[in-house]
Structure formats: C-alpha cells, structure tokens
Amino acid sequence: MVKSPKDRDSFSQFIDKDGNVVQPLPAFAEDRETLVSLYRAMVLTRSFDAKAIALQRTGRLGTYPSSLGQEAVGVAIGHAMRPDDIFAGTYREHAVQLMRGVSMLEMYLFWGGDERGNNYAVPIKDFPPSIPIGSHAPHSVGAALAIKLRGEKNASVCVFGDGATSKGDVYEAMNIAGVWQLPVLFVVNNNQWAISVPRSQQSASLTLAQKATACGFDGEQVDGNDVVAVRHTIGCALDRIRSGGGPHLVEALTYRLTDHTTADDASRYRDEKEVSTYWKSDPVVRIRKYLTAIHGWSSDEEEKLLADSNKKVEAAAVEYLATEPQAPESIFDYLYQELPADFAEQRAAIIEKGNKIG
Ligand SMILES: Cc1ncc(C[n+]2csc(CCOP(=O)(O)OP(=O)(O)O)c2C)c(N)n1
Numbered sequence: 001m002v003k004s005p006k007d008r009d010s011f012s013q014f015i016d017k018d019g020n021v022v023q024p025l026p027a028f029a030e031d032r033e034t035l036v037s038l039y040r041a042m043v044l045t046r047s048f049d050a051k052a053i054a055l056q057r058t059g060r061l062g063t064y065p066s067s068l069g070q071e072a073v074g075v076a077i078g079h080a081m082r083p084d085d086i087f088a089g090t091y092r093e094h095a096v097q098l099m100r101g102v103s104m105l106e107m108y109l110f111w112g113g114d115e116r117g118n119n120y121a122v123p124i125k126d127f128p129p130s131i132p133i134g135s136h137a138p139h140s141v142g143a144a145l146a147i148k149l150r151g152e153k154n155a156s157v158c159v160f161g162d163g164a165t166s167k168g169d170v171y172e173a174m175n176i177a178g179v180w181q182l183p184v185l186f187v188v189n190n191n192q193w194a195i196s197v198p199r200s201q202q203s204a205s206l207t208l209a210q211k212a213t214a215c216g217f218d219g220e221q222v223d224g225n226d227v228v229a230v231r232h233t234i235g236c237a238l239d240r241i242r243s244g245g246g247p248h249l250v251e252a253l254t255y256r257l258t259d260h261t262t263a264d265d266a267s268r269y270r271d272e273k274e275v276s277t278y279w280k281s282d283p284v285v286r287i288r289k290y291l292t293a294i295h296g297w298s299s300d301e302e303e304k305l306l307a308d309s310n311k312k313v314e315a316a317a318v319e320y321l322a323t324e325p326q327a328p329e330s331i332f333d334y335l336y337q338e339l340p341a342d343f344a345e346q347r348a349a350i351i352e353k354g355n356k357i358g
C-alpha cells in the first residue's frame with residue numbers, strides 16, 4: 001500500500017529506533033537468517049567504510065565519501081534487486097555495490113583513482129558511481145527504456161541524494177520515465193544534507209517523494225534507518241515495476257552521520273547536537289537490538305561477525321595496496337573505443353617521456 005507522500009510523517013516503519021516492532025512484520029522479516037544476512041551486510045559496509053577512511057587519512061586512498069549511518073538503505077536496495085536488474089547510483093552507495101557483488105578490492109581501486117576498479121567482474125551491466133550530481137538519472141532511464149524495448153522483466157534502479165532532486169537531469173529523467181511508463185525505480189537517499197546545504201534549504205517541497213506526482217507516478221517515504229521497512233518498500237516497488245506498473249519513487253529518510261567526504265569538515269556548518277540526536281537512530285544498532293531481543297543474537301555471534309568483517313576488509317586492503325599502479329598513459333584508455341588523434345599523440349608523448357625517465 002503506497003502511503004501519501006504529502007505528509008512529512010507518513011513514512012513507513014516496522015522497527016523503531018529502540019528496536020521495538022511497531023506493526024506486524026513482512027514475511028521475510030520473520031526469518032532469523034534473512035535478518036542476520038541484512039545485519040551482516042550492514043556491518044561489513046561499516047567496516048569497509050572505516051578502513052577506507054583510515055587509508056585516505058594515511059595517504060593511501062583518494063577523497064572518499066562515507067556511508068556511515070546510511071547502511072540500511074543500500075543494503076536493503078541491494079538485497080531486493082535481482083542480479084539482472086541494472087543499478088546506477090551516486091558515490092555513496094558502497095552498500096549496494098557490495099550487495100551486487102562488486103569486490104572490495106575493485107572498490108578500493110576505484111577510490112584510489114584506478115579505473116580498473118570500475119571494470120567489475122560482476123555486476124557487468126551496473127553503472128560506475130556517478131560523481132556528477134544527478135547525471136546518472138538519464139542513463140538509468142535509458143537502461144529502463146532498453147529493458148522495455150527488449151520486453152525483458154528486469155528493472156533499472158537509480159539512487160541519488162536529496163540535493164540531486166533539485167537538478168534538472170533528475171526531473172527530466174523522472175518526467176520521461178513517467179511519459180514512457182518505464183521500468184525504473186528512483187530512490188532518494190535523503191541524508192538531510194547536500195554538503196553544507198540542509199534539507200530545509202534544498203527544496204520547499206514538503207517531501208521529496210511528492211516530486212514523483214508531477215511526473216505522473218507514485219512516490220512514498222520510508223524510514224531509511226529501518227532496514228526491514230526499506231527492504232519491504234523497495235521489494236514491493238520492484239515487484240510492481242517488474243509486472244508492468246511503470247516507474248516509482250521511494251524517499252528513504254536517513255542521516256549522514258559524518259562529514260560529506262574526507263575533504264569536508266561538517267562541524268563548520270552543522271550543530272553537534274543534531275548529529276548526536278541522529279546517532280540515536282543508528283540503523284546498525286537498531287537491527288542489532290531487535291535481533292538480540294527477539295532472535296537471541298549473542299555476544300559471541302556479534303564478536304565473530306565483527307572479526308569476520310574486519311578480516312575480509314583487511315584482506316581487501318592488503319590486496320589493494322599490493323596492486324601495481326597502472327601506467328600513466330592508462331588515463332586515456334577508458335573513455336573512447338577509438339582514441340581521437342590529439343589524445344593518441346598525448347598518450348604517445350607520455351609513454352615516450354616515461355621511457356626516457358625510466
Ligand atoms: C553536477 C555537479 N554539481 C555539483 C557537484 C558538487 N557536489 C558534490 S556532492 C554535492 C551535494 C550532493 O548532495 P546530495 O545529492 O544530497 O548527496 P549526498 O552527498 O548527500 O549523498 C555537490 C553539490 C557535483 N559533484 N556535480
């Protein structure tokens with residue numbers, strides 16, 4: 001049931017911030033193993049994130065955008081998608097990428113400035129993270145058009161931030177998706193900030209979900225810190241889209257618990273009190289509380305999970321640091337099928353210079 005997006009408090013929720021159930025759970029959430037697998041993925045994402053920041057701070061990774069506090073959204077999206085769906089997201093969707101099968105090595109390579117990190121073994125049709133805001137929305141809709149023209153039953157999934165909803169590219173993509181009734185799901189990962197611009201100054205629209213209304217399809221809000229609610233909402237939306245229901249939008253309400261990127265210092269523009277209030281809605285703690293209270297999640301299991309996650313992340317980091325850097329001329333190798341003549345000259349000049357230095 002799609003709730004009205006006109007009311008800011010209309011978001012759906014199953015488990016509140018204290019781990020209490022507020023309405024009967026969907027069937028998948030009755031299963032301990034499923035919940036544990038969602039929790040496991042959230043913890044792994046958080047470990048991956050912490051290591052990325054440590055690598056950046058010690059000069060071994062480029063600028064990195066943390067997903068701290070937003071793990072439930074990405075894990076739920078990745079869990080609800082099928083392998084043949086097509087994902088296009090921003091730079092902050094590490095959780096989705098991990099769920100889709102992109103390796104941690106590939107992801108560290110990407111954030112270390114190595115284009116081989118974009119050449120995933122799986123999922124082959126997914127787009128690389130979009131650094132320009134909103135420019136991937138038309139691409140995602142293009143993929144949805146291809147799906148429709150081929151008569152396939154998969155879906156295109158496009159994730160962007162609250163700030164991106166103010167971009168023309170996003171509105172244009174949503175508009176044509178509505179006109180052509182394309183199989184595309186738009187997810188607004190609303191973390192309340194676009195660098196230093198708060199949600200209140202981003203848009204006078206009461207909700208971001210209601211922007212879908214102008215494009216002729218439904219939008220709804222979900223508690224983005226409740227992994228059960230996000231998984232349920234995204235799963236239902238994808239089912240409707242796959243059975244020909246046309247586009248849909250989900251606004252996931254969450255919070256960016258840390259700086260915008262490692263190049264930012266959020267303490268210069270936002271109140272520490274606000275941040276500490278949102279820490280009380282931490283999505284990882286919430287599902288752990290529920291698992292502990294209802295499914296007997298033990299401290300032994302917790303310790304083992306943390307140790308396993310850290311081990312996987314450390315192994316990926318070791319592999320990343322041991323990877324031979326690409327040759328400088330590789331900068332030209334990933335954009336064109338056939339290199340234009342002037343670039344070919346520059347490429348040759350780099351090789352020539354490198355050989356002389358060598
Ligand atoms: C086209 C474009 N304009 C501006 C920027 C600079 N920029 C980087 S992140 C960002 C804010 C994006 O906010 P939001 O969409 O809410 O995503 P979030 O970073 O919060 O996940 C901006 C303006 C950019 N990357 N691309």
Ligand SMILES: [Mg+2]
Nearest residue numbers: 161162193194
């Ligand atoms: Mg944002």
